[in-house]
Amino acid sequence: MIRLLLVEDEDKLVASLIKGLRTADIEVEAVRTGREGLDRAVHGDHDIMLLDIGLPDQEGFTVLRRLRSSGSDLPVIILTARTSAEDTVRGLERGADDYMAKPFVFDELVARIRLRARKPSEDTPPPDGVIVVGRCELDPIARLLTCDGVQIPLSPREFQLAHLLMTHGGEVVPRADALEHVWGSAARDNVLDVYIRYLRSHLGSDxxxxxxxxxYRFVG
Structure with a gap:
């Protein structure tokens, strides 16, 4: 389970995010101020921080700068109503890993959290050859896909497609490449959409x- 630190002072948004993220199997600790956020980010045990910019005691940019100055590499997604290019650049230059503007699409936020969160491989290296993307691990030798510790049964074609997408984890696999790799040049275009739906039925829509x-891009 991903452990997320939410630094946000808008009560309704905090309540909504906690409820939604917990249903997405993301554990949430929420604090309201930059001071608390920095303290928990440095001394807590989180996989990612979701950081608002307009905090009551200091700007989120200041929290981010101090966090990076402390030596922490905790992934940070900035969540803010500020949408100017200058603010986006400012956040990324201070060490943010991603930037989302309010209002946002919740499913997109969850996908970005899973993409940016610390991977298990940073703490415990997976066995040789095992591919790790987000919450999922694929063992091409044993032909096993495991997500959140649960083994996912796949057909041979589903496994081939999952293997291709996870090999390019974080990168987009063009439709033509996927069709050629898994089915060959004679494949009908819509067969890819069918098998993407199959995989999503096993792994979740996001x-x-x-x-x-x-x-398509595998997020995990």
Whole structure:
């Protein structure tokens, strides 16, 4: 389970995020001030921070700068109503890993959290050859896919497609490449959509991101 530190002072948003993220199997600790957020980020045991910019005691940018100055590499997603390019650049230059503007699409937020959160491989290296993307591990030798510690049964074609997407974890796999790799040049285009639906039925709808007009990206 991903452990998320939420630094946000808007009560309704905090309540909504806690409820939604917990249903997405993300554990949430919420604090209201920058001072508390920095303290918990440095001394807590979290996989990612969701950081608001407009905090009551100090800007989130200040929290981020101090966090990075402390030597922490905790992934940070900035969540803010500020949408200017200058603020986006400012946040990324101070060490943010991602930037989402309010209002936001909840499913997209969950996908970005899973993509950016610390991977288990940073603490305990997986066995040789095992591919780790987000909450999922794929062992190509044993032909096993495991997500959140639960083994996912897959057909041979589903496994081939999952293996291709996870091998490019974090990168977009073009539709044409997926079709050629898994089914060959004679495959019908819609067979890929069918098998993406199969995988999502096993892994959850947000495990594979659709990049419209291009292809798919495995988020985990």
């Amino acid at each position: 495990a594979i991101e659709t990049i419209r007009g291009i292809g």
